Amino acid sequence: MLDNVWDDLDQRLRIVPGKNILSAFNGELQRTVKISITPAQIIRHMKVDEVSADLRRILDPLNNFAAA
Numbered sequence: 001m002l003d004n005v006w007d008d009l010d011q012r013l014r015i016v017p018g019k020n021i022l023s024a025f026n027g028e029l030q031r032t033v034k035i036s037i038t039p040a041q042i043i044r045h046m047k048v049d050e051v052s053a054d055l056r057r058i059l060d061p062l063n064n065f066a067a068a
Contacts, residue, residue: 022037
């Protein structure tokens with residue numbers, strides 16, 4: 001079962017810790033091109049359709065509350 005999940009990149013990315021991935025990615029960026037990115041920078045560049053419906057259900061009320 002894990003082999004099937006691991007063979008599919010989309011499924012693999014669902015089971016690895018995002019914090020660890022971002023840290024490794026930043027390490028590679030710093031080593032190769034001397035830059036880093038932050039979660040806030042990533043979020044600013046995301047489009048609404050790239051955010052899961054579950055997460056939008058959580059964030060939309062928070063956004064409405066903050067705007068009020």
